Structure formats: C-alpha cells, structure tokens
Amino acid sequence: MATKLIIENIDAGYGAVRALHGVSLTIENGQTVALLGTNGNGKSTLMKCVMGMVKPDQGSIRLEMDGVTHDLTKLSTEEIVNLGVALIPEGRRLFPKLTVEENLLLGAFREVSRPQIPDNIAFCYEAFPVLKERKSQLAGSMSGGQQQMLAIARALMSSPKLLLVDEPSVGLSPLLVSQTISKLKELKEKYKLTVLMAEQNFKQAMRIADHGHIIVHGEIVFNGDVDTLMSNDLVKSYYLGVSK
Numbered sequence: 001m002a003t004k005l006i007i008e009n010i011d012a013g014y015g016a017v018r019a020l021h022g023v024s025l026t027i028e029n030g031q032t033v034a035l036l037g038t039n040g041n042g043k044s045t046l047m048k049c050v051m052g053m054v055k056p057d058q059g060s061i062r063l064e065m066d067g068v069t070h071d072l073t074k075l076s077t078e079e080i081v082n083l084g085v086a087l088i089p090e091g092r093r094l095f096p097k098l099t100v101e102e103n104l105l106l107g108a109f110r111e112v113s114r115p116q117i118p119d120n121i122a123f124c125y126e127a128f129p130v131l132k133e134r135k136s137q138l139a140g141s142m143s144g145g146q147q148q149m150l151a152i153a154r155a156l157m158s159s160p161k162l163l164l165v166d167e168p169s170v171g172l173s174p175l176l177v178s179q180t181i182s183k184l185k186e187l188k189e190k191y192k193l194t195v196l197m198a199e200q201n202f203k204q205a206m207r208i209a210d211h212g213h214i215i216v217h218g219e220i221v222f223n224g225d226v227d228t229l230m231s232n233d234l235v236k237s238y239y240l241g242v243s244k
Contacts, residue, residue, distance in 0.1 A: 002029045003065050003084070003161045003194045005050070010059035012049050019045040020218045023059070027162075032188060032195040034209035036202055042218040043198035044090055047166050050196070051087050052077040065161065082110045086160035090167040090198075092151040096140025100131050103139050103150055107157030116159055124153035127187060145176040149183075156187065163188070165197040169204060177204055184208060206230060 005027040013019040019042045027033045035043050048054040050061055052075055061072040063083060072080055086107075094103050104124060108117050125132035128149040134142065139150060148168060155163060165184060169177040185208040188195050199205040206212065206226050213223040214235070222232065229235050 002067075003063070004029055005162060005194065005196065006060075006062045006064070007046070007050070008060045008062075010046065010049060010056045010061065012045055012054055012056040012059075014045075014054075018218065020049070020056075023215070023218070023220055025213050025220065025223070027194055027196055029194055030192060031210045032185075032197065032208050034205040034212040035196065035198045035215055036200070036205060036212050037215040038200050041215050043200075043215060044166055045218075046215075047087060047089075047164050047196070047198055049073075050080075050164060051085065052080045063162065081158065082112075084110075084112075084159070084161035085164065086155040086158045086162070087164045088151050088155045088166060088168065090170055092147050094139040094147055094150060094154070096138065098139060099136050100139055100142070100150055101135040103154055104131075104157050107154035110158050113157065113159040117157070120157050120159060124156060127156075127183070127190075128153055144171045145173075145180070148172060148176070148180055152180075152184065152187070156191065160191075161194065163193045163195045165195060165199075167198055167200065169199060169201045177201060181205070181207055202235075 008024050010020050010023040023046060025033065035046065037043055045054060049056050050072060052072060056073055063070045063072055065083065070083060104121055108114055108120065130146055131150060131153055139147060168180050168184065172180060181204045197205060209226060211225050212229045213220050
C-alpha cells in the first residue's frame with residue numbers, strides 16, 4: 001500500500017500564540033523524514049496537526065494512499081487513526097495503572113487491526129522480549145527505556161502505514177537513545193512504514209533518516225538529504241559542534 005504525506009504552507013498555533021509559519025514538507029512512500037530542532041520550535045505542533053489534534057489556520061495536509069487522497073485537516077483524530085496513521089507521543093503517554101499487555105491491546109483500536117491482534121502482539125513480544133517478560137507488570141513501574149519500547153509497540157498494534165514519532169530520545173540515556181533509534185529503523189523496514197520523526201538529537205536522527213528538515217521558530221529554515229545536511233557549515237556548527 002503506497003503512502004505519501006504532503007504538508008503545504010501550514011500555519012497553526014494555540015490562541016494568539018503562533019507555533020507554525022508556512023511549514024511545507026513531503027514524505028514519499030517508505031521514507032523516514034526527520035523534523036529537527038530544539039524544544040519550543042513547533043515540532044510537536046506539526047505532529048498534532050497531522051493527527052487532527054490541532055486544526056491549522058491555513059494550509060493543507062494530504063495523505064495519499066493507493067491513489068486516494070485524504071484531506072487530514074477535515075478529519076477527526078479517530079478517522080485519521082482509522083486510515084492507518086499512528087503517533088508515538090512525546091513522553092510516551094502510557095496508561096501507568098494498566099499492565100504492559102493491556103496497554104498493547106489498547107493500541108489495536110482501529111477496526112482493521114483487531115483481527116491481527118494475535119500476530120501483532122506476537123511480533124511486539126519478538127521485537128521487544130522484555131515486554132513479554134513483563135506483560136503482567138504495570139506500565140508505570142517500568143524504566144524509561146522499557147516504557148519507550150512499550151509506546152513503540154503500542155503504536156505498532158494498530159498496523160499503521162504512516163508512523164509519527166515525537167521525540168523518542170527524551171528522558172533516555174545515550175545508550176538507550178541509540179538502541180531506540182536502531183529499533184525504529186528495524187521496525188520501519190520490517191513493517192514497510194513511512195515515518196515522520198521529530199527529534200532534537202541530530203546525530204541519532206541522521207542514522208535512520210532519508211531526508212531532514214530543520215525547524216526554527218516554527219519555520220523550516222533548511223532541508224536536504226543526509227549528506228547535504230551533514231556537510232552544511234551551519235548545521236555542523238550548531239548541531240554537530242564542529243567549528244569551521
């Protein structure tokens with residue numbers, strides 16, 4: 001199933017506060033695109049616009065799937081999820097007083113994914129063995145790294161085609177960040193996903209991204225493929241700590 005996300009000239013915000021200004025980007029089928037920038041620059045707001053949680057003031061967000069184009073700005077979050085879009089939110093947002101397995105089952109919300117629950121839960125336990133070991137443990141009692149694994153697995157339970165990943169490195173040690181990014185790459189290839197990832201850890205994001213967009217104060221100020229970004233002097237100075 002071919003999946004393409006087209007975001008054009010999006011302005012959005014919260015009341016009088018403008019968070020996004022004319023943001024445009026395209027994610028081709030099977031690509032991983034990284035939205036790069038520090039906190040407060042609009043990355044999460046753009047994710048929420050794609051999910052229908054924030055309605056843009058102007059611009060369009062279109063999802064093309066098998067030749068059919070869906071205007072996401074006119075759909076509810078439930079309708080967008082039912083199309084096959086899943087969000088791994090910043091901070092994980094698990095149900096802390098439910099078990100690991102109960103959290104996973106809640107991920108299989110959309111109707112098309114329910115017949116696939118046995119296969120999907122088996123895959124999640126294969127991908128993250130620690131979740132199988134702890135399937136009866138309350139999610140809130142797990143470590144940050146284990147909770148991030150659960151958040152990723154919960155999103156996969158919906159059998160998504162487009163996966164949005166918001167700040168997967170937040171609150172994790174450098175080793176766990178590296179492991180999480182590697183796992184996202186593995187799962188993306190296994191599931192043949194199209195991925196939009198918001199991340200402030202530039203080096204880790206570039207390990208799995210095909211293309212990157214740097215957002216500053218709600219505007220895309222630079223974009224390119226990995227080689228273009230890694231060779232740009234301003235990027236090297238501000239994000240990689242390399243002086244000229």
